[in-house]
Amino acid sequence: MSWNSVSMSEAEEEGALFLVSTPIGNLSDLSKRAIEALETADLIACEDTRRTGQLLNLIGVESKKLIRVDDHTEFKKKSKIVEKIRSGYTVVLVSDAGTPGISDPGEELVRAVIENGFNVSVIPGASSVLAALVVSGMSTKRWVMEGFIPRKGKEREEILKEITVEERTVILFESPKRLPATLKDLRQHLGDERLVAVVRELTKLHEEVWRGSLKNATEHYKSPPKGEVVIVIEGSDHKTTISDENISILLRESRGLGLSARDASDQASRQLGVSKRRAYKLYTDLD
Numbered sequence: 660m661s662w663n664s665v666s667m668s669e670a671e672e673e674g675a676l677f678l679v680s681t682p683i684g685n686l687s688d689l690s691k692r693a694i695e696a697l698e699t700a701d702l703i704a705c706e707d708t709r710r711t712g713q714l715l716n717l718i719g720v721e722s723k724k725l726i727r728v729d730d731h732t733e734f735k736k737k738s739k740i741v742e743k744i745r746s747g748y749t750v751v752l753v754s755d756a757g758t759p760g761i762s763d764p765g766e767e768l769v770r771a772v773i774e775n776g777f778n779v780s781v782i783p784g785a786s787s788v789l790a791a792l793v794v795s796g797m798s799t800k801r802w803v804m805e806g807f808i809p810r811k812g813k814e815r816e817e818i819l820k821e822i823t824v825e826e827r828t829v830i831l832f833e834s835p836k837r838l839p840a841t842l843k844d845l846r847q848h849l850g851d852e853r854l855v856a857v858v859r860e861l862t863k864l865h866e867e868v869w870r871g872s873l874k875n876a877t878e879h880y881k882s883p884p885k886g887e888v889v890i891v892i893e894g895s896d897h898k899t900t901i902s903d904e905n906i907s908i909l910l911r912e913s914r915g916l917g918l919s920a921r922d923a924s925d926q927a928s929r930q931l932g933v934s935k936r937r938a939y940k941l942y943t944d945l946d
Contacts (some may be wrong), residue, residue: 674744676772677751678765680758680784683887684862686717688785694718696782700751702743704728704736706764710755728752733764737771744777758786762806762832787861787889788830794868795828795856795891802828802894810837817929819848822892824934829892835859835883838890842880845892846873854893860886901931903941910942 679696682688697703697720705711708725715723728736744750752759752768759765772779788804805822808831809815822829822845833841838857845855851874859867865886869879906927913923924938931938 673778674747675749675778675780676740676744676769677749678759678769678779678781679751679753680782680786681714681753681756682862683756683785683787683790684860684866686714688862689714689718690782690784692782693784694720696751697723697753699749701748702726702740702750704740704750704752704768706753706755711753714753728764728768730764733767737768740768741771741775741777744772745775756785756787758784758788761786761788761804785862787832787858787887790861791856791858791889791891792828792830794858796870797828797854797856797891797893799828801826802830804830807832808841815844819844821928821935823848824895824928824932826894826896826934828894831890831892833888833890835885835888838883838888839877839880841890842873842877845890846877849873849892849895853895856891858889858891859884861889901933906931906933906938907941907945910938910945914942914945 677696677700679693680690681693697715697718700723703711703715703723703725705725705727706729708727711725715721726736726740728740740750752765754760754763754765757763760769769779792799792802803825805818808818831841842855842857845853851872853873855871855873855876857867857869857876857880859865859869863886867884869876871879909927909930910923913926918926920939920942923942924935927933927938928935
C-alpha cells in the first residue's frame with residue numbers, strides 16, 4: 660500500500676487520484692492549482708454533474724468527462740474509477756462545494772485507491788468547517804467535527820449527551836429548515852449559557868456570523884433562515900467529580916463482559932456523564 664503523494668506530471672504516466680477543493684460560495688476562492696488539475700484531468704468524479712459542469716464553464720474548462728459519485732453511487736463507482744487509474748488515468752474528485760470527503764462522498768473512493776496501491780494527493784482549498792471554526796471566536800486549540808447529527812431518535816439523543824460533556828469545540832452541519840429545532844435541543848441539553856456561533860452563507864454576499872448564548876440563539880432563530888449553516892459550539896468546562904478509579908471499575912466490568920474499548924467507553928460516558936475520550940484512554944490503560 661502506497662501513501663506517497665504525486666505531482667500532476669507524474670500522474671500523467673502512472674495514474675492517480677487528486678482531491679480538489681472547490682469554492683463554498685465565492686468563485687475567486689478556486690486556486691490556480693485546482694484549475695490546473697481540472698484542466699488536465701482525464702476524468703472528473705463529482706457529486707452532481709450539472710453543478711460541476713457549471714463550475715467548469717465558469718472557469719473556461721471544456722470537454723471533460725464527468726462521472727457521478729454521490730452518497731448513493733460511490734460504493735458502485737469506486738471499482739470503475741480504480742480501474743481507470745490503473746490504466747493511467749488522472750482522476751480528480753470534487754464535491755459540490757468545499758473539500759471532498761468531509762460530510763461529502765470521497766472516503767470510500769480514497770480508501771479503495773490507496774488499498775490498490777495507487778497515489779492519492781490533495782489540492783487544498785475552501786472548507787466550511789475550518790472557515791466557520793476560525794471566524795466563530797471559539798477555541799481553535801482542540802476541536803471535533805460531528806457533521807450532520809441524526810434528525811431524531813435514540814442516536815440523536817446519545818450524540819447530544821456526548822456534546823454536553825465534550826470539552827473540545829464542536830462543529831455541526833445543519834440544514835436551515837432544521838436549525839431552530841436543533842438549537843432548541845442543544846439548549847435543552849447544554850443549558851442556556853453555553854456559547855454558540857451560527858455561521859451562515861460563508862463567503863457569499865449575505866454571509867452572517869451570529870454569536871451568543873444558546874438561549875439567545877433559540878430566540879433569534881425562531882424561524883428557519885436562508886442558506887447553508889454551520890454551528891460552532893463552545894466546549895464544556897464541566898469537570899466531573901467522578902474519579903478515574905471509579906470509571907476504571909466500570910470499564911473493567913465491561914471488559915469482563917466482552918465489550919470492546921469503544922463500546923465500553925460509550926457505556927461509561929452514558930452512565931457516568933464523563934467524556935468518551937477520557938473513558939477510552941482509561942480503558943487502554945487498564946492493567
